[in-house]
Amino acid sequence: xxxxxxxxxxxxxxxxxxxxxxxxxxxxxxxxxxxxxxxxxxxxxxxxxxxxxxxxxxxxxxxxxxxxxxxxxxxxxxxxxxxxxxxxxxxxxxxxxxxxxxxxxxxxxxxxxxxxxxxxxxxxxxxxxxxxxxxxxxxxxxxxxxxxxxxxxxxxxxxxxxxxxxxxxxxxxxxxxxxxxxxxxxxxxxxxxxxxxxxxxxxxxxxxxxxxxxxxxxxxxxxxxxxxxxxxxxxxxxxxxxxxxxxxxxxxxxxxxxxxxxxxxxxxxxxxxxxxxxxxxxxxxxxxxxxxxxxxxxxxxxxxxxxxxxxxxxxxxxxxxxxxxxxxxxxxxxxxxxxxxxxxxxxxxxxxxxxxxxxxxxxxxxxxxxxxxxxxxxxxxxxxxxxxxxxxxxxxxxxxxxxxxxxxxxxxxxxxxxxxxxxxxxxxxxxxxxxxxxxxxxxxxxxxxxxxxxxxxxxxxxxxxxxxxxxxxxxxxxxxxxxxxxxxxxxxxxxxxxxxxxxxxxxxxxxxxxxxxxxxxxxxxxxxxxxxxxxxxxxxxxxxxxxxxxxxxxxxxxxxxxxxxxxxxxxxxxxx
Amino acid sequence: xxxxxxxxxxxxxxxxxxxxxxxxxxxxxxxxxxxxxxxxxxxxxxxxxxxxxxxxxxxxxxxxxxxxxxxxxxxxxxxxxxxxxxxxxxxxxxxxxxxxxxxxxxxxxxxxxxxxxxxxxxxxxxxxxxxxxxxxxxxxxxxxxxxxxxxxxxxxxxxxxxxxxxxxxxxxxxxxxxxxxxxxxxxxxxxxxxxxxxxxxxxxxx
Numbered sequence: 001x002x003x004x005x006x007x008x009x010x011x012x013x014x015x016x017x018x019x020x021x022x023x024x025x026x027x028x029x030x031x032x033x034x035x036x037x038x039x040x041x042x043x044x045x046x047x048x049x050x051x052x053x054x055x056x057x058x059x060x061x062x063x064x065x066x067x068x069x070x071x072x073x074x075x076x077x078x079x080x081x082x083x084x085x086x087x088x089x090x091x092x093x094x095x096x097x098x099x100x101x102x103x104x105x106x107x108x109x110x111x112x113x114x115x116x117x118x119x120x121x122x123x124x125x126x127x128x129x130x131x132x133x134x135x136x137x138x139x140x141x142x143x144x145x146x147x148x149x150x151x152x153x154x155x156x157x158x159x160x161x162x163x164x165x166x167x168x169x170x171x172x173x174x175x176x177x178x179x180x181x182x183x184x185x186x187x188x189x190x191x192x193x194x195x196x197x198x199x200x201x202x203x204x205x206x207x208x209x210x211x212x213x214x215x216x217x218x219x220x221x222x223x224x225x226x227x228x229x230x231x232x233x234x235x236x237x238x239x240x241x242x243x244x245x246x247x248x249x250x251x252x253x254x255x256x257x258x259x260x261x262x263x264x265x266x267x268x269x270x271x272x273x274x275x276x277x278x279x280x281x282x283x284x285x286x287x288x289x290x291x292x293x294x295x296x297x298x299x300x301x302x303x304x305x306x307x308x309x310x311x312x313x314x315x316x317x318x319x320x321x322x323x324x325x326x327x328x329x330x331x332x333x334x335x336x337x338x339x340x341x342x343x344x345x346x347x348x349x350x351x352x353x354x355x356x357x358x359x360x361x362x363x364x365x366x367x368x369x370x371x372x373x374x375x376x377x378x379x380x381x382x383x384x385x386x387x388x389x390x391x392x393x394x395x396x397x398x399x400x401x402x403x404x405x406x407x408x409x410x411x412x413x414x415x416x417x418x419x420x421x422x423x424x425x426x427x428x429x430x431x432x433x434x435x436x437x438x439x440x441x442x443x444x445x446x447x448x449x450x451x452x453x454x455x456x457x458x459x460x461x462x463x464x465x466x467x468x469x470x471x472x473x474x475x476x477x478x479x480x481x482x483x484x485x486x487x488x489x490x491x492x493x494x495x496x497x498x499x500x501x502x503x504x505x506x507x508x509x510x511x512x513x514x515x516x517x518x519x520x521x522x523x524x525x526x527x528x529x530x531x532x533x534x535x536x537x538x539x540x541x542x543x544x545x546x547x548x549x550x551x552x553x554x555x556x557x558x559x560x561x562x563x564x565x566x567x568x569x570x571x572x573x574x575x576x
Numbered sequence: 577x578x579x580x581x582x583x584x585x586x587x588x589x590x591x592x593x594x595x596x597x598x599x600x601x602x603x604x605x606x607x608x609x610x611x612x613x614x615x616x617x618x619x620x621x622x623x624x625x626x627x628x629x630x631x632x633x634x635x636x637x638x639x640x641x642x643x644x645x646x647x648x649x650x651x652x653x654x655x656x657x658x659x660x661x662x663x664x665x666x667x668x669x670x671x672x673x674x675x676x677x678x679x680x681x682x683x684x685x686x687x688x689x690x691x692x693x694x695x696x697x698x699x700x701x702x703x704x705x706x707x708x709x710x711x712x713x714x715x716x717x718x719x720x721x722x723x724x725x726x727x728x729x730x731x732x733x734x735x736x737x738x739x740x741x742x743x744x745x746x747x748x749x750x751x752x753x754x755x756x757x758x759x760x761x762x763x764x765x766x767x768x769x770x771x772x773x774x775x776x777x778x779x780x781x782x
Contacts, residue, residue, distance in 0.1 A: 121605065194604050229616070231619070232619025236623060246714055260626060267623060
């Protein structure tokens with residue numbers, strides 16, 4: 001075995017090596033966390049501007065509108081609107097959710113929860129963050145170009161994203177930013193997969209890993225396989241834009257010869273469908289663990305949950321065509337994709353039932369991480385059910401490109417993942433920073449997020465069912481959609497409310513960072529490996545690599561006699 | 577039965593090699609990276625397949641020099657063989673032979689790249705540029721340069737990687753017979769070779 005892995009390295013001493021180019025997975029996790037919170041703010045502000053335009057078309061955006069758009073007096077013009085929804089999608093998916101769940105929790109939880117001293121390749125880990133930072137910089141820079149940032153939708157379909165549809169350099173920089181981010185994701189994924197396979201503590205089999213690690217591991221596998229396909233796609237698009245090739249140009253838009261615009265959709269969704277599972281799998285994992293921890297019961301069917309998450313991972317690679325039912329696919333193909341898509345319901349239903357089985361008859365503690373986890377169960381249920389409408393060809397032909405789609409994917413990708421992310425932040429904050437977050441403010445934040453969130457996304461389902469198309473600047477120029485204005489106002493007011501309640505979170509986060517009560521080593525009384533360490537853990541995590549003797553969810557065992565209702569993974573399972 | 581005969585094979589020299597049949601962490605990571613890299617080639621080859629099958633496509637042999645590229649393929653395959661001999665020489669702690677085979681491998685990669693540069697120049701001269709093709713569908717030349725160019729970058733990366741390890745070998749890193757890092761390098765080099773055989777088949781021959 002080549003040496004150097006899992007050894008104690010000396011803690012860095014200078015500011016530069018400690019906080020900027022740190023190799024320590026815990027510091028890199030915090031870097032990703034700050035990165036994600038920053039971009040959540042940017043993407044959220046963009047969402048508010050989109051919502052404002054849809055509820056009050058033609059009226060100036062309040063307070064900061066005049067500052068951002070002086071030439072129009074604060075009114076958001078159509079081209080800016082297109083840019084906003086494009087970058088809102090891009091930022092939230094690639095720059096907020098991905099770094100939050102995969103960058104921050106992946107880095108923080110994987111080594112600690114499997115009993116390793118760091119990732120297998122700390123240097124690669126550090127580079128992964130800085131490539132992501134470079135990518136974020138490129139994307140933000142595109143906002144300051146004369147023609148603004150990318151405006152072809154987050155999916156960047158040609159011909160919208162070719163030089164004819166987007167003449168500005170914003171789209172070019174978008175492609176470049178996504179490519180660089182792809183490099184970062186690939187580095188991270190190779191690192192995570194290797195770490196989980198090789199650095200698990202002695203005694204820890206795959207099914208002794210917490211389900212959080214399972215989710216993150218499966219996500220990394222999907223990332224490793226499918227991000228390069230997107231890389232190839234955006235590289236071809238970049239060539240079309242910069243060197244005059246015609247891979248995706250067709251018809252009159254091609255100067256000579258002609259390519260195939262639909263080809264990009266294929267390449268994009270081969271990556272794009274696994275991407276939605278890339279985002280949701282870590283949240284599933286976190287929720288599966290937290291539901292057990294706060295119900296003080298072993299996770300019901302933990303093995304089945306892990307297996308069904310694996311099944312979803314495999315199936316997710318075979319269903320991408322359901323995004324393209326309206327591209328004149330052969331009915332034989334649409335039927336096949338529909339059938340495969342419906343098959344995903346089976347493993348999803350299994351772990352969903354396991355979640356309910358876990359909380360059934362548990363002695364539930366409604367701490368903030370649990371509240372957010374229960375929130376995920378609720379919103380993911382809705383998101384999953386509305387997915388059936390879109391996976392079925394007949395209903396999808398009507399609902400395609402409406403706000404129903406927007407509502408559906410926000411329920412799954414935005415609501416579930418965001419709530420899962422918050423659950424994770426509230427849960428691991430004490431371990432990360434050594435201080436407790438304020439529980440009262442956390443609960444206010446939960447209800448202030450949960451209620452408006454459903455107002456927003458359920459409202460979207462309703463207006464979409466009513467026929468409102470996504471991406472139209474002012475839908476109300478159509479008489480048939482005028483009756484949807486009140487619902488749109490309700491959505492926008494909910495969005496503003498939800499935005500305001502995020503201030504509570506930021507305030508709580510910042511306040512607790514410096515002034516929060518000192519966290520004990522195990523504030524939630526759970527037995528996974530990271531809670532055997534002091535909060536925050538020392539630089540090399542484990543003085544001695546722990547030996548794992550039982551599973552991660554040994555709670556509420558009636559045979560426990562030592563006054564605790566849980567046992568650590570390092571303890572032999574107590575039997576009657 | 578097979579099980580019975582494995583016992584009889586025990587004195588075989590491979591059985592005494594502590595590194596035989598064990599994947600180090602680095603080797604595992606290289607395998608995972610190669611899957612990743614294979615998927616990026618898949619993306620390009622998929623696009624190529626769709627474009628080629630749905631439109632008017634010139635016959636490659638009419639426009640590409642198969643003989644020269646066939647020779648380049650031969651060189652690249654040979655450099656894979658010499659890579660194996662590097663590892664073998666390292667295993668037998670034969671320093672001079674290891675360094676020599678290293679040079680042969682590097683030369684193979686450099687000759688391949690040289691042929692590719694010569695080929696590109698020649699094709700541009702015949703009216704085949706990245707965005708334009710004088711004798712038919714532009715996508716023929718665009719996909720050709722995109723895919724062979726992407727592969728060429730891999731060969732270039734491989735050559736740089738080989739040179740770095742060659743310098744390390746000269747400084748004595750592999751004198752102790754631990755060939756793990758060389759095997760990781762070899763994995764990448766064989767992958768580049770294997771992908772070229774696919775690319776050569778799909779772009780030049782079919």
